[in-house]
Each structure stands twice: as structure tokens, then as C-alpha cells.
Amino acid sequence: MTASKEGEEDFVHVSPESRNYKGIAISLLVIVAVCSLITMSVFVLTPVELPGAANSRLTVLDLFKPEFSVHDPEARWISDSEVLYRNRDGHVIKFNFALNETEIILRNSTFVSFKVAKYSLSPDMKYVLFAYEVKQVYRHSYTASYIVYNLHTREVWELNPPEVQNAVLQHAAWGVKGQQLIYIFENNIYYQSDVQSNSLRITSSGEEGVIFNGIADWLYEEEILQSHIVHWWSPDGERLAFLMINDTLVPNMFLPRFTGSPYPRSQEYPYPKAGQPNPTVRLLVVNLYGPTHTQELVPPDGLKEKEHYVSTVKWISNTHAAVRWLNRPQNVSFLTVCDATIGSCVQKHEEASDLWLTRQNQEPMFSKDGSRFFLTIPVKQGGQGDFHHIAMFTKSFRSDQNDVRHLTSGNWEVTKILAYDEGEQTIYFISTQDSPQKRHMYSASTIGLFSQRCLTCEMNQEACTFFDADISPNKQHVILQCKGPGAPSVMLQSFNDVNTYFILDNNMPLRTALEIKKISKSDVRVIPSEDFELPLKLTYPLDFSESLLYGLLLIVDGGPGSQSVSDEYELGWDSVLVSCDEVIVARLDGRGTGFQGLRVLQQVHQRLGTVDVQDQIAALEYLMTLPYIDRARIGIYGKGYGAYLTLMLLRSTALIKCAAANSPVIDWKLYASAFSERYFGLTSKNDNRYQVSRVLPNMKGLQGNLMKGPQGPDFLLIHGTADANVHFQHSAELIKHLIKIGANYTMQLYPDEGHFLSLQSQQHLSESLVGYFRTCFQDFSTPLPEEIGKEDDD
Structure with a gap:
């Protein structure tokens, strides 16, 4: 295009003769001066970063670096004053607290040589059991190959059943005395009195997927005992109690395996859904010394002919075990003490509820002579409802009933009984007395008036307010685990002298990494929802300013009885968004969550997905009143039960702009019997x-929220195809309906992965979620008020 002459005439032509050299020189001096000032201001105002912190924002890659991992030394008492643990260098250490002496029992080079994944030392400290080629089965269970290693001669041999080579075992462990060994192969229990003796097969009824001896099926592992180990040694090692779980009538579920072979395979396992036949269970005790004899422990009369669970087994002497029996609806339980020599059981405590019973796998704490025991039970605290507190049951000389005395009270909960010191008449426990978000260790006298003392409240109050503990056998020392809010640490402390302590691990590499990276800060506030005051945790960028606008990500975690708002240390993919993307992360403990009393917890009885959803909406509505929350950038994420709530939220509110649901439950009749029936009751009645x-x-509401458009949210659905907890069936049903209503969605599959992803897939999912919400929040970004004003001025 040719320029017009009128345009050309606007430029003034200057001949060389008319230049003003003096003016040019002055201008140059001014420019140099201004540039110098700009350079100086940039230098002065640029924040000084720590060495090595050129890029001090957190990344997903950081989360999977060794320095960001939490090292657990797995410390445990092996005598009154000796602790065994594994240090950060990988060496197994024996530490004598009384003498302040340290001995290396096993060097890390041995672990490396044998490619060891797990280890355990024999009670006599002469042998080590090494597990290698470990493959996860469910949440807790795994299969592995095992070798026995002589610490002194370095001799090694495989642990195999008779006439079997290269066996893959379901479990292997030492007993409680000498070199006793137990292992489980093809659902049968094998026993060796020492490492050189022949194996004795204790059971022969084991059958894959049908009869389980000493090892849990899926239901018991995941929903009843939260452990795959269902056998228990008597204190003297002469008897072994174990469950025989019979899944003959339980329908099977199929988990497809798509990769690794020309044709897909499938794994079949018993999985009872709500209303379907449950496994039956027998509690047996085998005598290991002398002639092998097996004795069945008989359930109480009230449950003999009824479906029931065994939810607790604990030896209280060499011949007697405490056993808790629970009916199928989980609203009636009996605590009994059973004589293992004859199989008879005497009832010690009965619990019943119109709703459901909580803490049914807690172990009672018995005195040495069995005349006294301690439990946490719900106790009414005025208008605030019931809270779990310690009750002391003492054998009455006047009747068959126990005398009951409550040792704690208040609008807080005892979460764990640690130990009973009979000499000092003192009970040790963990509680939420300071705050529902905290865990501190306390002691209380079992005689006289209430005299409680907090033993950890004054310790490093900024970094340590969430503790767990393991008290030595003689009640003189304690292993203290500080779990947050700072980097976790583990220490030994003496009750006699609080100034005497020894740090086993303070996770110094993690502390250093956290100091370098700019991550977040957080606070907890209380919001009202109907008649309840509910804790809400907000996590902000370190440079948070109320004059800026931030995206909001609501994380919906856990199920009934869980806790999302606590002082326990956490660092996950959402921390990356806080650190890098001007996002605020919110977590709410609404009705149905734990550690705030039964009044809050049991609000969800027979109405999961209602009041808990209402509370999440109340939190969103409150957050959107804050001036620094961008209403156009609201996201939500949940997994499992949290994913179920995420979908229910999408049905109920239009506030959400993008959502991700990981392994969602869409129908509780398709989920595990023990979980669903606990909260809804039996299907035949409810x-x-x-x-x-x-x-x-409610298809119309779901359609309105999931139809992708200018006003609708993005939706990301995530699921592992081999999920044994929440089957892919749930997502398949959901997808079918989304297609039916014409809704758009994004699907992210993890082939042959379960509910708990492999490390590689965890990293991939973390990157995906950060990218998903980062893109979503950028797409919906709105200019700040100042920027809008500038645009108007232009």
C-alpha cells in the first residue's frame, strides 16, 4: 500500500546543518543517569534468594525427589530401654537409651546386595528375614519371596514350603520368642519352631479365593481390620489365634488385566456388595507346643446363629484373649474374654446404637491380672453430644457386672490409649483436648480426682502439634513421632527427665528443601452450617495479598470419620498450584467427619451425600464472599468418597467451573457390604x-452442570481399570449416562492400576491434575479491578 502525500508532509525533514549537538549531549547524559537509577532500583528491590534457589517455586518433579520424601525410621522397642530403627543411610541401628550406646546391626550394603524391600529381625537378634520382589495386592497386603539371613555367619537360605521351590508367599514373619517363624502359602499357615527346623503345616483347608487362613480376604483387610494379618501370637509364643474366613457364598468380582499378553486376563476375587452374601468367619487357636491341637473360640449367644464380624483380637495373658464380635448391621457388639484352652468366652462389655457403632477395632487395655481394663466409649457431654472418653472397667466383687469409672471428660476426644502403668496408677493417651486439629500426649491418674497432664504441649509449638507415641514396656520412656505441621521427626524421651531425649530422625533434608522452596501458609477458621460450627482450612501462597484475586480449589477428602483439617504435615500436587499459580486451596471438615464428637459424625446416618454436600456448598458460598476469591475460577477435586461428593456437588450447585473426580462411587449398592451397610443399614430394610x-x-441437574459451554464446567474423570476398591464399573455407569444426556467429559485411565497407583502413575496423575486446573483457571481468568480501570482509560 502506497502512503499518501498528506501523510508524508507530517514528517519534518531536518538537514545535517541544523542539528543541535549540545542538546543531544545533554539528552544522552540524562538517559545515562536514568538508566543508572533504574539499574540501581532493580538491584535493590530484587528479593535475595537462598543459594541454589534460582527457581524457588515448588514443582511436581520436586514432590518425587528424595529430599522431599518423609523418612520414617520405623522405630520400635525391643526391650525396656532398647530401640531398633533404620537410619537415613539405610543402616539398622540398635540404640540403648539408658546407656546412650549405639550399635549397627545391619548395614545398608546388605539390603542393596539382596535387593531387599522389607526386613524384620528375629526376637533373639540372630537372624533377619528379607522380603524381595514385593508385589502389592490390596491396600495392606502383598506377596513376596523371602530369604533368611544369619547375622553372624552371613549364611542365606530361601524360605519355602516343603517340596516347593522359589515360592511366592502371602506373608512371612517371626514369632515372639527365639526364632519362631510363621508364613502363609496358598491360604494355609506354616510354622517353624526355629530357622533350622522343618515346616509344620497348621492348616490344610486353604483355597485360593475361597478359604483364607491367617490372612484376610479383601473385605476384612479393607473394611473390618484395616490389616491383612489375621493371626495373633500369645505372649509366650505357645499358641496362635487365627481367623478362618470362608468366602464360598460370596460373589466374585473380576478385575481385567489388559497389558502384557496378547489376550487380556482377569483376576477373580470375592467381593461382597451391599445386600450380597458375606464371608463367614471362625476364630481358632492352635497349640504349637506338644501335640498340635486346634480349639475354636465360640461367639456369644446373641450372635451364634447370626451373621457377624470379628473386629478385635488381643491376647491378655498366655491362655486368654479379648475378642470383639460385631453384628452385620454394625450396631451391636460384644467384648468377651475367651479361654483358649477350652474355647469358652465370657462377656465383659456390650455396646449398642440406633445408628452405627464406632471404633470397633480398638484394642482394650488390660491390667496384668485381667481384673481391670480400659476402653474409649462415647460419653454424653451436655448439649454437645457424645465424645469418646476413657472408661475404666473393674471387676466387681458384688456382682458379675463391672464397675465403670470415667477417667476423662469434655468436648474433645481421646483418640488412642497408649499404655497403663500399674505401679504409678497412670494411663497414657493421645487426645484432641487442645484442638480437634491437634494431637497431644497426656497422662491421667486412675485414682482420686481427675489429674491430667499434657506431656507434649510445650514441645516446639510451631512445628509439632500433632503427635503419635509408643511407650516402652516398663513405661519409663517413649518414642515420640511429631507428624506436623512442620517436617515430621522422631525422638526418644524419658518420662523421668523431659530434658533427656534423643532424636532418631528430624528429616533435615526435607526441612532444608522446605526452607528453599516458596510453598504456602495456612490458617483454620470456623464457618456455620445449620446448627454446627465447622473447621475450614485455607492454604495460601506465601506472598498472598488481599488486593489480588485468586483461583479457589476445594479438595474433598475421605469418608465418614475421616479428617481433612488437621495439623498433620502434608505436601501434594495441590501445593504446586498454591506455590506457582495464585491458587488458594480449601478443605472442610463437614458433618460426617471425625474427631468432633458423635453429634457431628453421625449426622450422615442413612443420608450420605446430603448434609455433607450441603456443608461443602456452605463453604463455597462463604469463600465467594471473600474479596480475594475469583468467582470465575472455582475448582473441586475428590477421590473415592470425595469423588462421590464431587459429583453430588455438581448436581447441586452451579458455582463450580471445573471438577475432577478420581475413582468415584456412584451407587452404594455397588460398593462393599461392610461400608454401605454400616451407614445405610441392610438393603432389605432400607x-x-x-x-x-x-x-x-437427578439427570437434569447433572446435565445442566456437565454440559460444556461458556457457562458450564469442565469435567475430568480418573480411574484405574484394575481398582479393587471402587470398581471401574462405577465410572462405566457414569460415562454411559453422560453420553446419554450429551455431556462432554475428559477421561484419564490408568490401565491395570488399582485404587492406589504405582509411583510412576502417581507422578503422572499429579502432573495431569496440576495441568488440568492450571488450564482451567487460566481459561476463566478475569482481570483485576485495576487492570479493568486501565483498559477503560485507554
């Missing part, structure tokens, strides 16, 4: 409750 709780009936 089918309408199950129907109301389903994700999919």
Missing part, C-alpha cells in the same frame, strides 16, 4: 435410602 443416595437419578 432400599429407598440407597436409591436416594445414588449419583445418577
